[in-house]
Amino acid sequence: MPFSSLGLSPALVRAAAELGFVTPTPIQAQAIPAILRGADVQGCAQTGSGKTAAFALPILQRLQAGPHQQPRRTRALILVPTRELAAQVGEVMRRLAQPLAGSPRLKVAVVFGGVSINPQMMQLRGGADVVVATPGRLLDLVQQNAVRLSSVEMLVLDEADRLLDLGFTEELHRVLWLVPPKRQSLFFSATFPPAVQELADALLRDPLRVDVPATPANEPAIAQRVIQVDEKRRTELLRHLITGNHWERVLVFVATRYAAQHVAWKLHQAGIFASPFHGDMSQGARQQVLTEFKNGQWDVLVTTDLASRGIDIEQLAVVVNYDLPRSAVDYVHRIGRTGRAGASGMAVSFVTAGSEAHFRLIEKRQDLSLPREQVVGFEPIESEAAAGAPTSAPAGTGGIKGKRPSKKDKLRAAAARMPKT
Numbered sequence: 001m002p003f004s005s006l007g008l009s010p011a012l013v014r015a016a017a018e019l020g021f022v023t024p025t026p027i028q029a030q031a032i033p034a035i036l037r038g039a040d041v042q043g044c045a046q047t048g049s050g051k052t053a054a055f056a057l058p059i060l061q062r063l064q065a066g067p068h069q070q071p072r073r074t075r076a077l078i079l080v081p082t083r084e085l086a087a088q089v090g091e092v093m094r095r096l097a098q099p100l101a102g103s104p105r106l107k108v109a110v111v112f113g114g115v116s117i118n119p120q121m122m123q124l125r126g127g128a129d130v131v132v133a134t135p136g137r138l139l140d141l142v143q144q145n146a147v148r149l150s151s152v153e154m155l156v157l158d159e160a161d162r163l164l165d166l167g168f169t170e171e172l173h174r175v176l177w178l179v180p181p182k183r184q185s186l187f188f189s190a191t192f193p194p195a196v197q198e199l200a201d202a203l204l205r206d207p208l209r210v211d212v213p214a215t216p217a218n219e220p221a222i223a224q225r226v227i228q229v230d231e232k233r234r235t236e237l238l239r240h241l242i243t244g245n246h247w248e249r250v251l252v253f254v255a256t257r258y259a260a261q262h263v264a265w266k267l268h269q270a271g272i273f274a275s276p277f278h279g280d281m282s283q284g285a286r287q288q289v290l291t292e293f294k295n296g297q298w299d300v301l302v303t304t305d306l307a308s309r310g311i312d313i314e315q316l317a318v319v320v321n322y323d324l325p326r327s328a329v330d331y332v333h334r335i336g337r338t339g340r341a342g343a344s345g346m347a348v349s350f351v352t353a354g355s356e357a358h359f360r361l362i363e364k365r366q367d368l369s370l371p372r373e374q375v376v377g378f379e380p381i382e383s384e385a386a387a388g389a390p391t392s393a394p395a396g397t398g399g400i401k402g403k404r405p406s407k408k409d410k411l412r413a414a415a416a417r418m419p420k421t
């Protein structure tokens with residue numbers, strides 16, 4: 001089924017084709033006609049499903065159809081959890097909007113915290129048709145009278161589960177007071193735990209539910225491998241695998257910022273182009289590293305869970321769990337960085353005697369059972385029994401969730417207290 005059959009204008013179909021989008025992904029096929037009709041949408045889709053274009057294309061079409069006014073009024077607001085995702089969504093929006101005719105052209109502003117507010121205020125001068133924002137910085141800009149939300153007709157919450165995870169409940173609540181109640185709302189989330197569903201119910205009116213199940217047709221082809229290794233030999237094994245297999249574009253996940261620095265440095269010393277990427281780095285440094293990685297200047301990025309969601313890197317060949325993720329959901333997000341939009345990818349998890357039990361828990365929650373491999377010369381000598389505490393999570397992962405109320409549980413309780421709009 002081509003994009004043209006979804007009700008999109010020929011100009012937008014061409015703009016999509018220029019980005020290489022010729023056949024709609026399942027979420028696009030279902031959501032685009034509904035959004036064009038003006039319906040609310042609740043979308044639950046796997047990472048890499050193409051959800052950005054699923055909302056960007058119909059929003060741009062609806063904006064083009066509307067009246068052009070000066071100064072511009074912000075008619076579409078897209079809320080995202082992270083700076084990286086804001087930049088990425090803004091980029092897709094701009095690239096799709098660029099070839100469209102019309103005078104004046106649609107303007108997309110991207111705002112996020114962690115950088116100076118002044119250039120963003122300049123960017124918003126004269127208004128913007130679309131604002132892509134993280135909630136905290138958006139509220140700062142509203143306070144400074146740099147943007148007004150009273151004309152918003154379309155509101156998107158992207159990665160809503162992450163917005164709540166990151167503690168944005170309060171900010172979301174305040175933004176919702178500022179946008180008109182009569183609007184179209186689009187709600188996307190990879191997971192729908194009770195707090196997220198509660199928020200969706202409060203926001204959406206009679207939504208079309210688009211649930212794209214992971215079927216072999218749309219499930220990214222990710223080969224999942226589990227390699228047993230002694231904890232102390234993981235860096236050496238990583239080096240061996242990267243050089244031996246000539247891996248390029250590798251994302252390595254570790255548990256802490258210190259480990260990100262340390263492992264990247266060790267790889268670097270061994271002649272591998274590896275860079276750390278974590279929250280202690282300035283926003284400017286992070287963006288630079290990401291751009292350089294995307295351009296192929298770095299072969300390996302060693303990162304914390306900062307990079308596990310939202311970041312879209314084309315042709316990311318391998319994801320390595322050097323340290324295991326805390327939860328099964330985080331595991332899915334991490335490995336979802338590879339095998340995006342139909343490409344094949346590989347996810348390698350290092351399992352040590354101390355983390356074997358934790359990995360079994362992840363497998364159980366994901367209904368998986370993966371064979372254990374050993375690499376010649378790196379066969380583990382530590383035993384699970386000697387490593388102790390069979391049900392505890394490995395050091396640095398922060399423990400298994402669920403023993404006492406987590407931050408997420410508290411946020412869930414807070415979200416449940418939110419008034420319905």
Ligand code: AMP
Pocket residue numbers: 020021022023024025028047048049050051052053312314340341
């Ligand atoms: P998203 O889930 O929006 O982050 O998109 C994941 C990846 O899929 C991105 O690299 C997009 O460029 C790509 N993509 C989105 N829609 C399509 C499509 N219809 N055909 C091919 N690739 C797509």
